[in-house]
Ligand code: AOF
């Protein structure tokens with residue numbers, strides 16, 4: 255396709271370089287949180303001279319990584335165009351402002367995919383660049399850049415983690431056969447390997463995974479990130495278990511390595527709590543509302559640990575509680591061809607069917623994973 259712009263670098267080449275910056279940012283899943291995922295490339299005469307991405311533990315922001323790489327290669331960044339997936343920052347955090355560093359380096363032009371929702375920045379970086387006489391284009395591949403940082407945008411504005419509800423469903427919208435028709439301690443598989451791989455990718459992109467004791471007793475799930483990709487902190491596995499019924503010989507407890515958090519009620523048995531703690535499980539008592547865990551309190555506790563994203567992989571009761579309390583931000587529904595019938599476990603208590611949830615979703619996407627169909631969408635847009 256030909257560029258329709260007549261002067262300056264064409265739109266298509268801007269997109270191509272931003273695509274590369276986005277790829278760099280995408281590669282940092284589980285390495286940037288609690289900061290956003292950001293990538294940057296510096297370009298001169300249509301050629302990339304250096305690249306960078308932000309890794310939380312390395313502190314340097316993506317722009318600084320790219321500037322340092324250019325200099326290490328003997329290239330002066332002056333006169334290059336900087337492509338950044340998130341507005342360069344204007345504040346002093348763990349590092350100095352990237353906007354100042356780009357100005358000092360003599361960048362000729364800056365292309366930004368999306369603004370930074372952080373109230374400390376929020377347009378300030380773009381203003382600084384423009385005030386220094388650097389032309390700034392905003393909005394190239396904006397949708398992709400935003401999606402990558404949904405959880406960051408949500409958390410920085412609401413103070414709570416971004417909640418994604420994931421469910422594997424039968425074609426008639428059920429979670430699993432009735433318990434009495436199942437072998438306990440064995441997960442019931444509806445979807446195929448391609449859909450399950452996608453779930454692993456979602457887990458890898460999450461800071462925490464949450465389920466209820468009912469699911470633990472029925473399935474004995476591991477709730478792990480098995481992508482084999484690096485993470486700067488383990489996927490925190492969280493179980494809501496009012497009375498501490500979680501078996502000591504469950505997969506979760508046996509594999510606990512400071513990455514298993516069991517939330518229970520004030521009056522849960524102390525002896526069981528001590529036993530769990532001896533296995534390396536963290537037990538925390540949290541407030542209840544009408545005999546059930548207060549879900550806002552659960553999310554606040556996770557936010558207090560600087561976790562941006564929570565993946566809810568639970569049964570009917572928790573799915574229903576999160577949905578009816580409007581605490582779900584995004585839903586990912588994986589449908590398999592199998593029919594389970596009206597006696598099977600409903601998708602979510604208090605919601606007639608997953609169809610009713612789908613009707614409420616915005617920006618719905620339908621994808622196929624082998625024989626399975628994945629419908630996903632937002633209940634709250636973290637960028638609106
Ligand atoms: C950028 N480039 O690569 C990133 C940015 O205190 P810090 O240093 O950890 O700063 C974190 C904030 O900086 C974060 O909340 C977000 O607003 C911005 N992230 N900005 O210019 C980057 N990761």
Ligand code: ZN
Nearest residue numbers: 315342343352
């Ligand atoms: Zn910065």
